[in-house]
Amino acid sequence: MRSSWWKVLSVALLAYAIIGGMLLPVPARHILNETVRNLYFHVPMWFGMMLLFGYSFYYSLMYLRKQQMEYDIKAVAFLKIGVLFSCLGMVTGMEWATYTWGEAWSNDPKQLATAICMLSYFAYLILRGGIKDEEKRAKIAAVYNIFAFALMIPLLFVLPRMVDSLHPGNGGNPGFNAYDLDSRMRLVFYPAVIGWFLLGMWMSTLHARINILRYKKENTF
Amino acid sequence: MKQLATLIQKDLLIELRQKHTLFGVLLYVGATVFAVYIMNGQPEVKVWNALFWITQLFVAVNSVAKSFLQEHPNRFRYYFTIVKPSTFLLAKMIYSIVLMLGISLISLALFTIMLGNPVSQTAVFIGVTAAGSISLSAVFTFLSAIAARAQQNAALMAILGFPLVIPVLMMLQNLALSAITPVYQEGWWLLMLVLLALAVMVVILGLILFPFLWQE
Numbered sequence: 001m002r003s004s005w006w007k008v009l010s011v012a013l014l015a016y017a018i019i020g021g022m023l024l025p026v027p028a029r030h031i032l033n034e035t036v037r038n039l040y041f042h043v044p045m046w047f048g049m050m051l052l053f054g055y056s057f058y059y060s061l062m063y064l065r066k067q068q069m070e071y072d073i074k075a076v077a078f079l080k081i082g083v084l085f086s087c088l089g090m091v092t093g094m095e096w097a098t099y100t101w102g103e104a105w106s107n108d109p110k111q112l113a114t115a116i117c118m119l120s121y122f123a124y125l126i127l128r129g130g131i132k133d134e135e136k137r138a139k140i141a142a143v144y145n146i147f148a149f150a151l152m153i154p155l156l157f158v159l160p161r162m163v164d165s166l167h168p169g170n171g172g173n174p175g176f177n178a179y180d181l182d183s184r185m186r187l188v189f190y191p192a193v194i195g196w197f198l199l200g201m202w203m204s205t206l207h208a209r210i211n212i213l214r215y216k217k218e219n220t221f
Numbered sequence: 222m223k224q225l226a227t228l229i230q231k232d233l234l235i236e237l238r239q240k241h242t243l244f245g246v247l248l249y250v251g252a253t254v255f256a257v258y259i260m261n262g263q264p265e266v267k268v269w270n271a272l273f274w275i276t277q278l279f280v281a282v283n284s285v286a287k288s289f290l291q292e293h294p295n296r297f298r299y300y301f302t303i304v305k306p307s308t309f310l311l312a313k314m315i316y317s318i319v320l321m322l323g324i325s326l327i328s329l330a331l332f333t334i335m336l337g338n339p340v341s342q343t344a345v346f347i348g349v350t351a352a353g354s355i356s357l358s359a360v361f362t363f364l365s366a367i368a369a370r371a372q373q374n375a376a377l378m379a380i381l382g383f384p385l386v387i388p389v390l391m392m393l394q395n396l397a398l399s400a401i402t403p404v405y406q407e408g409w410w411l412l413m414l415v416l417l418a419l420a421v422m423v424v425i426l427g428l429i430l431f432p433f434l435w436q437e
Binding site: 064113116117119120123126127130131136139140142143144146147148150151155 | 363370372377380381384385423427434
């Protein structure tokens with residue numbers, strides 16, 4: 001992961017997504033108007049978060065299998081950046097909702113589901129904070145991470161589909177498929193998703209590398 | 222199998238002999254219902270339902286927390302020399318399910334006595350209560366194992382557990398509402414199936430992960 005080509009790619013894609021996202025033409029929709037540009041920033045946060053939590057889950061599994069500290073350090077690094085992405089996703093979503101739904105928080109099922117998801121990952125960090133011994137902390141945290149991830153999947157994918165949501169694509173609101181058909185938006189949206197995700201990877205791997213070095217040197221992190 | 226039965230029997234026997242913990246939980250339920258009545262009188266249907274499930278949540282935290290947290294850590298070392306970890310977890314889970322079933326039925330009785338009885342289909346509501354007890358106690362048993370291993374108290378279990386059981390509570394509340402108001406709810410059985418599948422998944426995950434939690 002130390003090769004630099006994907007980091008350059010990430011910066012290039014994000015520069016394109018930010019400049020193109022602000023300047024390129026978007027379809028004019030009722031109510032949404034120019035806020036539709038939030039698609040390039042808000043939605044990639046959730047995709048990035050899911051992938052980062054997925055990586056964290058994978059490293060937790062690997063820790064339980066191999067019992068090497070490196071995996072635990074990686075798991076927690078990916079999880080922390082995932083939490084950061086979820087916070088940013090929440091903020092961008094609330095900003096957008098202020099102008100389209102009329103208020104920042106309207107108890108939308110998807111808002112609630114992500115808030116609950118964030119709470120459970122905050123709980124993970126609290127659980128880690130309470131244990132001093134590194135080996136034990138790694139093991140217990142890995143077990144909780146796997147347990148929480150497996151329970152969060154139904155929350156994020158099943159429950160919001162069972163109740164009406166204010167989000168585009170739910171409860172009679174036009175979906176993003178309607179916009180995705182607009183190839184102009186797709187041209188920015190997909191690069192933005194990849195760019196944000198690569199940025200998340202970059203931040204996580206950096207964080208993990210610092211902590212691995214610190215662990216090797218000071219035997220703690 | 223025989224070990225499983227013996228372990229469950231042991232826990233239930235302890236429960237019967239140390240009556241103070243069992244009655245403590247019962248008193249907790251009674252006091253909660255009383256407090257709700259004092260503050261709210263007899264609530265309307267939807268509020269009744271919400272209060273009932275909130276009470277179930279707190280009862281689950283308080284009664285199930287005992288399953289791992291009440292025993293001394295040294296005693297676990299002894300258990301693990303004589304039984305497999307999966308058997309041990311299963312025994313604890315079944316014990317907390319039995320306990321929780323009993324307590325939630327008692328709290329249902331207390332609710333109907335003090336807060337009125339809006340339930341129109343009693344059998345369905347009891348069924349939902351049973352499903353709720355099973356899923357709540359399965360989740361909290363496993364979390365109490367985590368909390369015990371982290372040498373923490375029941376507060377940590379609540380912090381870890383509340384976000385995880387909110388979807389379960391949402392489903393339970395929906396299921397129970399159709400037993401209260403006689404409206405046809407589309408997809409009731411599907412929701413019930415999702416709930417039970419989630420409970421089964423929790424048990425399976427617990428059985429897979431528990432051995433890792435206990436090896437030192």
